Amino acid sequence: MAVNFGYGVLLITLLVCLYGIAASIYGLYRRNENWIESARLAMLLTWPLLTVTSLSIIYLLITGRYEVAFVASVTSDSMPTYLKITALWGGQAGSLVFWSWLMAAFASAVTLRKWDRDRDLLPWVILVCLITLAFFLCLTIFFENPFQRLWQTSTGGEITAMFRPDGAFPLVPADGRGLNPLLRHPGMVIHPPLLYLGFVSFVIPYAFAMAALATGRTDDRWIRLTRRWALWAWLFLSLGLILGGRWAYDVLGWGGYWGWDPVEIAALMPWLAGTPFLHSVMIQEKRGMLKGWNMILIILTYDLMIFGTFLTRSGVLSSVHAFAQSAIGPLFFGFIAATFLISLGLLMYRWDSLKSETRMTSMLSRESLFLLNNLLFLGILVVCFWGVIYPLISELLTNEKKTVGPPFYEQATGPLWLALLLLMGIAPLSAWGHTTLKTLGRSLWKPAAASVVVLAVLLALGMRQIGALLGIWVSAFVGFTTLYEFGRGAWARHRMHDESLPVALWRLAGRNRRRYGGYVIHLGVVLMAIGIIGIEIFQTQTQGTIPVGGSLALGEYSITYNALAEFDTNDNRNVARAELSVFKDGVFVGSLYPRRDFFYESGQPMTIPGVRSTLEDDFYVLLLDWQPISTQAATFRIYRNPLVNWVWLGGAVFMLGTLVAAWPERVVERRRYPAAPTQGTPARV
């Protein structure tokens, strides 16, 4: 019952979507407000409908309706209820529904804003949102239907189909296979929704950009309208990436947080286009330049978002041939190509109206440094994109698979990241419009001198790795510059308004939240950079097999293997848990319990590290293997990850900064911009 009901609602949602698309096109064609209003209401309706669909899937998941193929593949009786609910995004079919649900939520939210002043943009925004949503709904309904049931054919084969095929009998497994154990981690419960939130919320700025192009209202109105949307999208995407890293660190058992896996890169690429977008829209707002370029960036972000979903959802990564066999791949490909070309076409059509209002006068001005920032971000994007698709090209042309792994990305993007970091220290101190070496030097010399002191201290302490010296030096420079900016502003307020320094600092940030929020984000990046330098350059590791009572040393650390216990849990796991004593410089500092969980239902093991975490380093121990009877020995892999906690700490500061910048302002801001000019040519379809 719930199966057919949910499926029915899903079909109705698609129809509503298609109706909304048709109504807004017709409304545009006839210039009829009523049809557009009807399209708006249709878009508003998609979210409640998809909520019902999602709730019926969740109902099936909770009640263990294993005759549904999706339910059987991601849940089992022994799973706790919260995991059964979050299993919605634990598999392909469900996560596409979840994606659509979030998309609909954003689309509905955007219809509820006040449209009085921007009524001409509305039909186009509806079109873009609904076409995107309809595409994902089609994927769900025709290729990855979460409501498909399992059937047994008369010949004994097992098939999945929505409705009973001829001569087949319903097949109801006694229990499901359960969620992939790797996904049963709080990080993995929150990470996909955040990433999807980031993905779908970037659709909104894109929709407004397209609306601006279509209507010819190519001033910066669309940017001002979507600035907060873009910031929130960026916040979710960044948070999703950071939490994904944390999940990998805690669960994947390889001592790191980022492996340059194509799936990770798929999520990073929209971020690499969205971040320069957030920077360069400021140039358009302040200086009226780069209007066309900002359009290109948001188009790129949107299509990379679809491309990322395509990479992870079409199976193209495991083999191009698998991609060609299923229809989902070509469909994605077609959608990306179509949206990209149409967007670029619109952009070309309006290119003349996107001329800059002012000109660049100095190569050291803030706007030229922002352009350099864009170049570097896009450079990293090019490396990532090429690295991900090269194996596919190679397989297609030479029929030989290739691996493009971490060494490629590290060597290629390392210098670009470093240059970006350096730019982050210089750009905030250069002025809009015109800056000379002299004015820039005057504001930079103090932080630069302080960072040289840091460099000297590192050298005196005996650090000789050139990469680390360079990286920490630049990080220190950026940190000092940013703090200097805060200090300078707070001091001026302190003098001007006779405020105490903390109050001055608070009000300073409050009065220009975008600027100071941005600086806080920069400070977060500095902390993360220090952490990344720490673990990437100074990580040490060793592996060894030791008997009970034996020990294994790594630098100043050593472990002693005390005991191992193996037991079954009531949620169908077999746990092997070792007990270790950790010594640092011969002094006992604590016990660790690395373990290996084996999940009976899925037949999958999961390695959970024992970690002793401090600001200085993480001591990270994995239990790889054990021989309980023969030798009573066990194999351990131990890592010392210096400064890795700075990555998470920096991540938290980063989030705080984004919140400061993105938090809604009070109403004042709305009145600052006059009503948009009404002479924008209403475009014909």
Added chain:
Amino acid sequence: MIPTRKTVLSLGAGALAAGLLFFSAQAQEPTPVISDDGVISDDGVISDDAVNEIARGMYCPVCENVPLDVCPTQACHQWRETIRQLLSEGKTEAEIKAYFVERYGDVVLAEPPRQGFNWLVYVVPPVVILAGAIALFRMMRKWRVEVEQTGEPGVVPAPKDDYVRRLEEELERRS
């Protein structure tokens, strides 16, 4: 003016040169991360660390994107034992990698070998980035020339919000 342009150019060029340098340099192995315990213990047993050191730069064709040194599957365990065996026969890292490439293809290496068709993977990104840098630089120069020709003042005061202006005036007065 001139030092200004030079600085930006050299900044951009420096960053790019660094990037290109990394590409064109011979395949640099990442800094070895191995314990101080040495590679081969006295009794001639090959240590796990020595095996992992080589496995780190390899991937088995089945476990996609999981480096061989950390892959928990039985098959990858076998591969590591093969590496251990080859090491005890006195084979070098290059010989061991060649052994696997011969049997399973280039896919076992963490990055494509720098030869033939594979050069594409190393050449395309720097070329694209360089092209972008040149385009950007030329565009900026064109803008500047236009400004000089049209006789617009060299300094275009950027619109500042009131508060920042006051703040900066205050700073100016103080210094």
